[in-house]
Amino acid sequence: MLTKLFPKAHVRFSSLPLLGSITDGFSEWSQQQGYKRSCCRILVRTLAHIDAMIRQRGRSTLSEVTREDLQACRPANSQDDRNLAGTVHALERYLDAHALLPVPQPSTPTRSGVLLADYRHFLKEVRGFSHSTVTGHLRTVSSFLDQLGYESAPSQLAELKSSDMERFITHLGKQHCRGTLQHEVAHLRGFFRFGAASGWLPPGLDAQIDTPRLYRLEQLPRALPWESVCALLAAIDRTTTMGMRDYAMLFLIATYGFRACDIRTLRLDDIRWRQGEIRVTQRKTGQPLVLPLTDAAGDALVQYLRNGRPQTPFRQVFLRLRAPLGPLGLTGVNDAFGGCVKRSGLPLPFTGIHCLRHAYALHLLRQGTPLKTIGDLLGHRTTESTCVYLRLAIEDLREVALNLPEGCSVPLVSEGQP
Known part of the structure; x- marks a missing residue:
């Protein structure tokens, strides 16, 4: 791999006093982690600088290098030298993966x-x-x-x-x-x-300890108008790798009301193509939920899996697109939603992705879906969890208001009267 990155100068890096023996393996590992060719070249070039810094600390062989030596090479502020900070971090992960760093001694417990x-x-x-x-x-x-x-x-x-x-x-x-x-x-x-x-x-x-007073149902669920949800999905650029992934994630939430944690942990085995089903084990309740795989959801997933998902051994459906490749982090789905909102330019009042789940529930309610069915689709364990959306059905609430009986007048309060 090193000869492909540096056809003429590969000997310069493979002959480094400390890190020369791992340079070829490190460059190949970096490519497997999803780093682009240009990034791999930067990582290998920076190894020469790290090699010199470690030798200044008195290390003569790779077996003597410790985690503290690597941390000493890292700049105090990663933004001061992003290439150096990123290379130190990548090198530490590579040495850990190949058991080339000494096992840290357990510290004295505090x-x-x-x-x-x-x-x-x-x-x-x-x-x-x-x-x-x-x-x-x-x-x-x-x-x-x-x-x-x-x-x-x-x-x-x-x-x-x-x-x-x-x-x-x-x-x-x-x-x-x-x-x-x-x-x-x-x-x-x-x-x-x-x-x-x-x-x-x-x-x-x-x-x-006195606890803050919170009133039950004092706040309404933060639900986006369904028109805004459709406009947000339409604004995503599906010609890019990131756009295909983000569209598939947001479309699943808008179609099934999944939570962000359910999207993050969705696995390839959970999509049953032959049965036309999608299976989710809800992280919040631990209960399995099996729903029909719609044609539109299947098309969004197929486009992402064929053209946007990196080829990695990870079984999660949605992965990071930046190196190192791997499953999404805890805030990955919400970060993707925030990026889509920002790029769309839509004046959405809410920034959390959970508003899509609320919008889905309200959309079903306004279509006349029974409350029990909505609760089953959302994975609620009790009807009480679903009833909060009734407070958002304003038009339906107006219809249940009773007219005043004939002959009954409402007394008017005169100005100044308590």
């Missing part, structure tokens, strides 16, 4: 780390929380311990005061809305109950 590890085990094994829920709880508790100074003064936790909790909640209130703040308070309450049950916190601390 006080906070030990406490959080115990709490993680409790949340996962006793409470049965999912990985994402455990991560959210630990993030809040870790921030609270940092602000409390638990690492340097562990007695602060045993001597916890209400003023300490209020100061942390006030700090969070400046960053989050009431809904998010309510979750953060719930995380703290759970941690305090865990401490009380373990014996290193006094009982009753969880009752001393």
Whole structure:
């Protein structure tokens, strides 16, 4: 591969004192990861600079190179030298994949780390929380311990005061809305109950935190007008690789009401072409959902799979288009939606992709689809989850208003009268 990238100068890179032995393998691996030819050339050229920087640190062989040596080559700000930062990151992943970096020695656990590890085990094994829920709880508790100074003064936790909790909640209130703040308070309450049950916190601390007041159904679902959804889909350029992928993702959401996490984890085996079905295991509920594969959805998928999807061993349907190739990240679907909105120039009031799911539900409701059917299509476990869309059917709500009985007059309130 190296000779194809540099037909005349390949010896210059293969003879590098430290990294010369891996240069050819690194260039081939970079191409397999989806880097373009021009990017592969930049990566290999930058290896010479990294080789010199590592030798300045006193390393004479590749076996002596450590992760710390690579991190020392990385610029403090990746934007100062993007080629160097990207090459260091790619080289570290290559060395990890081929077991060429020494295994890091386990560091001495900190006080906070030990406490959080115990709490993680409790949340996962006793409470049965999912990985994402455990991560959210630990993030809040870790921030609270940092602000409390638990690492340097562990007695602060045993001597916890209400003023300490209020100061942390006030700090969070400046960053989050009431809904998010309510979750953060719930995380703290759970941690305090865990401490009380373990014996290193006094009982009753969880009752001393006041939670933000949220009223049930105080907000309407954020649904786009169906005309705006159609205009957004029509504005996507389907002649490009990114356009084919984004159109297929957004079309599936607008057609089936899938969540972004369902799109991100959709696998090739979930599309049953012969049976004409598409199968999704909902990440939120864990329940399987099997729906008919419409002709339009099948056409959008076929165009992307044949002409836009990279040829990789990954089984997920929708992949990253930039190197390194792989499944979409947690925000990949939402980022794609934001890019489509920006390129379309449409004045859409909402920026989250979940508004497409709400628009789909409202569209079905206005077509006269029964509420139970909408709930089944959306994968709702209870009818109560679907009833929130009834509040958006304004025209239907106007029709159920009763006329005043004959002879009944509405008293008018005179001006100035309370």
